[in-house]
Amino acid sequence: MIRFIVTWISAFLMWLILSAGTGPVLLWSWPELVAGALVSLVVGIIARSLYAQNKNYRMLNPLRWVYLAVYVCIPFFLEMARANFDVAYRVITGKINPGIVCYNPELTSDLGQLLLANSITLTPGTLTVDVDEKTGDFYIHILNVRPEAEKKKKCESSDIFSLFNLTKWIRRIAE
Numbered sequence: 001m002i003r004f005i006v007t008w009i010s011a012f013l014m015w016l017i018l019s020a021g022t023g024p025v026l027l028w029s030w031p032e033l034v035a036g037a038l039v040s041l042v043v044g045i046i047a048r049s050l051y052a053q054n055k056n057y058r059m060l061n062p063l064r065w066v067y068l069a070v071y072v073c074i075p076f077f078l079e080m081a082r083a084n085f086d087v088a089y090r091v092i093t094g095k096i097n098p099g100i101v102c103y104n105p106e107l108t109s110d111l112g113q114l115l116l117a118n119s120i121t122l123t124p125g126t127l128t129v130d131v132d133e134k135t136g137d138f139y140i141h142i143l144n145v146r147p148e149a150e151k152k153k154k155c156e157s158s159d160i161f162s163l164f165n166l167t168k169w170i171r172r173i174a175e
Contacts, residue, residue: 006060008044015040064173071169079166080123087124090144099145100129103138105167112174113138119166 015036020027028036058064090096107113117128117138125143132139 004044004048007048008040011043011047012036012040058174067169067173071166071173075166075169076119079119083124083126087143090125095144097144098141100139100141101145103140104136105138105170107136107167107170107175109174112170115170115174116167119170 127141130139
């Protein structure tokens with residue numbers, strides 16, 4: 001029952017955030033609030049088994065949402081901007097050395113692994129190819145593999161690429 005309530009409240013809050021400012025006097029009109037409550041109720045019924053699996057409610061902490069907002073707006077945005085310039089440089093000059101590297105970020109939560117995989121895939125020049133669920137190893141295709149990464153034969157948790165410094169932020173958010 002608590003998973004349904006948490007899912008319903010989260011969906012309703014997201015509805016309120018996305019539809020804010022559309023009401024005539026207040027932020028929302030009454031029909032909009034009723035529609036949001038009903039849609040959120042349906043989402044709560046359908047997604048209650050998916051949301052907060054294993055009774056993991058750590059993302060209900062508002063501080064984690066602040067960390068997530070800061071992560072998206074500052075370190076992830078800066079890394080994405082840097083990667084755009086790097087990819088443009090490599091396309092113009094033709095200096096590419098593509099390859100797949102193995103990286104173990106030592107993330108234990110599914111949410112942490114999801115955030116990192118999506119961050120890697122959204123960053124130009126990188127693509128998360130596979131994640132080994134047993135060991136937590138990420139297999140990542142990179143447009144330019146550095147020579148020190150080519151020499152490594154096994155998956156390591158050392159941050160050899162600047163992109164993977166984002167794992168520190170993801171640990172604050174999801175772990």
